Amino acid sequence: MRIKNSVVVFGALLTALATAPAMAATFEVPRSFEIMYVDLESASQFGNDFKVDIDEGQHQIVVRFNKLLRSGGDTENFQSEPIVLDLQFEKNAYLTLKAPYISTKKQAESNAKDPQFTIYDDVNGQDVDYKKQNLATKSGLQNTRDYVTEIERLTAKNTLSNVSSGSSPVPAPILMTEDVALEMMQFWYNRSDEATRKDARIWIADDMYKPTVANIQLEMFQFWFKKADKEAKKSFQAWLVE
Structure with a gap:
């Protein structure tokens, strides 16, 4: 009876594994960044703020610099504007965002004007190509902004601009x-x-x-x-x- 029950449990486990969706690629950022959206959906639906698992193929990932920094004798939270990344994920790829170390607000403000980082594939040991777009800086309370709509319009504007300049x-x-x-x-x-x-x-x-x-x-x-x-x-x- 014990053997029979073990077979049933093992069979159920195999069935569950076979029906579970297989994620083919991973994207990770350092703790000084956060993942905001994946294909305009909240990153929490794919993993968490620092690492997401997604299917292979073309994806749009939105990240931003987000860290407690020194400013004079005080410490305050600094958030950059969202950065929209268009990436191609191969099967089993593990892409990580590599950014310079930033410890002060002055460094962060300077880097935010033209964010510098690379995206590295830990599997094949090579940097990968990506397209980067930055949302415009806006004044006022940031938590009242509709980032998804802003990203949609930024993407549409640049896509239409590219096609009108093509042959x-x-x-x-x-x-x-x-x-x-x-x-x-x-x-x-x-x-x-x-x-x-x-x-x-x-x-x-x-x-x-x-x-x-x-x-x-x-x-x-x-x-x-x-x-x-x-x-x-x-x-x-x-x-x-x-």
Whole structure:
């Protein structure tokens, strides 16, 4: 009976392990930083403020410098503006943010103007490429700011700016509206090939559909479609048939 029970327990454990989601990569920052968001979701949903486990692929991670520092004879907390990082995570990658040591408010203020750090892959022993964007400094109480909306608009503005300066033609116009999600759905749809557009249209109609293509255009389109509200989704579908 004891052996039989052990087999049942072991079988249940294997089943649990098989059904548990496998995280393919890790991102970690030093204790002088904090992870604020991963793909615009709170970092607490992925791990904690200093280390998160995520799937392989393209991700946007928002970090900021956050540390108690000396200022004259006093000690006060210093927080930098959020820094938006776009990173490509390979399977089993372990990326760590390496930053210079900062001990005074003066050093922190100087570094905040142009944050200096590298991102290192502990698995292959190499630095990795990343794209960095900084939110603008604002006065007033910081806890009243809507960081997610600010990040969405920063990302949309820079993405649209990059495409307008590139050489690739955009096959359909983007309607410049106040809805960032709508603009970005149009943008990524325009940047897709015909196979990707077809998969996107089928996926909109049936969210259980498994796309046959896999590329950054479809991933970003799906990301912004999920972020969009009902009106933005309706406007996009109307735009498709115009």
